[in-house]
Amino acid sequence: MSKKLIVIRSSTDEKVPFLRGVLVQSLTDVGLPFEDAYAVAQGIREELESSEGITTPELRQLVAKEVEKRFGQPMREAYEAGREADREILVRSPTRERPFSVGILSRQLRGCAISTDEALEAARSVQEVLRRRAILEIEHRDLRRVIFETLGEEISTEAAERFLSRCRFEDSGEPLILLIGGATGTGKSTVTSELAYLLSITRTQSTDIMREIIRCYLVPHVAPTLAYSSFDAWRGLPEVEPLVGQMISDNPVVTGFLSQFGTVKVALEATIHRAIQERHHLIVDGVHVLPSRLDLKGTRKKAVVVAAMLVVTTIERLSRQITHRSREQPERSSSLHRDRIDSIWELQSFFIDQAERAAIPVIANWSVEETVQQIVREVMAEILARHPPDEAALG
Numbered sequence: 001m002s003k004k005l006i007v008i009r010s011s012t013d014e015k016v017p018f019l020r021g022v023l024v025q026s027l028t029d030v031g032l033p034f035e036d037a038y039a040v041a042q043g044i045r046e047e048l049e050s051s052e053g054i055t056t057p058e059l060r061q062l063v064a065k066e067v068e069k070r071f072g073q074p075m076r077e078a079y080e081a082g083r084e085a086d087r088e089i090l091v092r093s094p095t096r097e098r099p100f101s102v103g104i105l106s107r108q109l110r111g112c113a114i115s116t117d118e119a120l121e122a123a124r125s126v127q128e129v130l131r132r133r134a135i136l137e138i139e140h141r142d143l144r145r146v147i148f149e150t151l152g153e154e155i156s157t158e159a160a161e162r163f164l165s166r167c168r169f170e171d172s173g174e175p176l177i178l179l180i181g182g183a184t185g186t187g188k189s190t191v192t193s194e195l196a197y198l199l200s201i202t203r204t205q206s207t208d209i210m211r212e213i214i215r216c217y218l219v220p221h222v223a224p225t226l227a228y229s230s231f232d233a234w235r236g237l238p239e240v241e242p243l244v245g246q247m248i249s250d251n252p253v254v255t256g257f258l259s260q261f262g263t264v265k266v267a268l269e270a271t272i273h274r275a276i277q278e279r280h281h282l283i284v285d286g287v288h289v290l291p292s293r294l295d296l297k298g299t300r301k302k303a304v305v306v307a308a309m310l311v312v313t314t315i316e317r318l319s320r321q322i323t324h325r326s327r328e329q330p331e332r333s334s335s336l337h338r339d340r341i342d343s344i345w346e347l348q349s350f351f352i353d354q355a356e357r358a359a360i361p362v363i364a365n366w367s368v369e370e371t372v373q374q375i376v377r378e379v380m381a382e383i384l385a386r387h388p389p390d391e392a393a394l395g
Helices: 020-029 034-047 056-071 073-086 102-110 116-132 140-154 157-172 188-198 207-217 230-236 252-278 297-302 315-328 334-339 341-357 368-386
Strands: 006-008 015-017 090-092 097-099 137-139 176-182 204-206 282-286 304-311 362-364
Touching (some): 020 034, 034 056, 056 073, 090 140, 102 116, 102 140, 102 188, 116 140, 140 157, 157 368, 176 188, 176 252, 176 341, 176 368, 188 204, 207 252, 207 282, 230 252, 230 341, 252 297, 304 368, 315 341, 341 362, 362 368
Parallel strands (some): 090 137, 176 282, 304 362
Antiparallel strands (some): 006 015
16 A cells, blocks of 8 residues: 655645645646646656655646656646646735635625625736735735735725725724614515625624514513514504603504514614624614614714615515515515505605604615615725724735
């Protein structure tokens, strides 16, 4: 049985076995017939039989010499060019090491309110700069400078400054709290999923889940409105005079909702408070996200808080969206929602009024992509105001 040859990766000092198949594949990729590629790989294997180990640069140099000896200088150049294009670039930070990725960088730039096409173009340009400079390892702050310079040269000064502000925000350790409100059927969950991916936020919470958990712990007569949907909560209101200070409205639909909201509000504020304590980014979405009635003064001092209210512009469109949602989520019946469409529409009108009074953006959710982009722009505007661009973030 032949001795296992160990290859030591120069970027990480990781020890991995030498695999002929991998070498054969890299040689066929640059134009060698399989038989010739296998012969080279087998020759390398035999030459290193007595070796204790070899680094990746040493192995590549050995293969290049063997290719040149067997097939000439042009084939060696083809092999080396192929290795150059495929090499892994390692990004180092104080807490971790990771390979450079065009896809990940492109997503991060989109999170800086840079368009999809421009973000991808810039990410590819950054990769090309690193390859041109023959960089195999780079500190994350040095990479930031390359990104900043590339954005300024190829996209715009404004894009470069947004990236700088985002870097300063990340260095601050402050959490980002996103509050996505809206009536039933306005697309909150879908938008939240896209935002979580784009902004690399791992913690999301729905107020629907909060309501269900609270309902399981409270006996019905303590919070009777929790047994109903937000637009039907009025059915759980006791037929008594309201208590002093109780949130009420002339509209029973709104009064029922406010009673339900008052119970969920405690859990919602506690969830936000916990995220701030632990310095975790968080997105909360749901019909009970009513920022104008949440206590966020202390929160805004410790976190970047961005709220948005999603709306649908016509009652007919709202009805269609509710029907479409029930097809994708059969457990959420659309018949009740269609029967109560007028109540849902009344709640939306109330939400719009509340948002406008509190200067919270009201976003007509015509398309998920456009809505997400608009919310990202709101996020970046808040980050720019809180952390103005400063090249000190580049190290």
